[in-house]
Amino acid sequence: MLAALTGLGLSTAAGLNAYIPLLVVGLLANFTDQIRLPQEFAWLADGWVLAIVAVLLLAEIVLDKVPVVDSVNDMIQTVVRPASGGVVFSATEAAARLDGSTWMAERPWVSWVLGIGVALAVHVMKTTARPVVNASTAGVGAPVVSTVEDAGSLGISLVAIFLPIFVLVIVVVLGLLAWWMRRKVRRRRRDRARAG
Numbered sequence: 001m002l003a004a005l006t007g008l009g010l011s012t013a014a015g016l017n018a019y020i021p022l023l024v025v026g027l028l029a030n031f032t033d034q035i036r037l038p039q040e041f042a043w044l045a046d047g048w049v050l051a052i053v054a055v056l057l058l059a060e061i062v063l064d065k066v067p068v069v070d071s072v073n074d075m076i077q078t079v080v081r082p083a084s085g086g087v088v089f090s091a092t093e094a095a096a097r098l099d100g101s102t103w104m105a106e107r108p109w110v111s112w113v114l115g116i117g118v119a120l121a122v123h124v125m126k127t128t129a130r131p132v133v134n135a136s137t138a139g140v141g142a143p144v145v146s147t148v149e150d151a152g153s154l155g156i157s158l159v160a161i162f163l164p165i166f167v168l169v170i171v172v173v174l175g176l177l178a179w180w181m182r183r184k185v186r187r188r189r190r191d192r193a194r195a196g
Helices: 002-016 019-031 039-045 047-063 069-098 108-136 141-162 164-195
Strands: none
Touching: 002 019, 002 069, 002 108, 002 141, 002 164, 019 039, 019 047, 019 069, 019 141, 039 047, 039 069, 047 069, 069 108, 108 141, 108 164, 141 164
């Protein structure tokens, strides 16, 4: 159960920033005993992989702060973020197999599908909100929102690993935020249609 919550939290974080949860999992697996990766996911803790992920993270952090460029980056990340979500969810479920979890061990595809689906849902919420933020703040809000997303991704990753039970609270809050944003966007569209 806790491994599934960890996977859920990490894939949620991947929907905000693909590279932060990968880096967190890799670093913790490499330098601590907090995460033990099975052989098929040992590459996540490799020094070269961590270096490449760190470089990609730096590029993502810079690109995501620039209005318009952030939207192009989000289009590219439509493949990367769900893939990252699948990897981190599967890695934690595979790690749970080391502790004797059987249901997911017999159905390894489930963790991939869940990770991809959760990361994709968060990514879609992010890419839907970002143009609205950029337009309503004349681009000034892009670096602020991007920084909050990066901090959120790091925070969710750490909570998922060290306090996985709180992942449920985070997912509920994000769900409510998505519902509120969707209502706001629909209301704005209705107002424009009436005015036009």
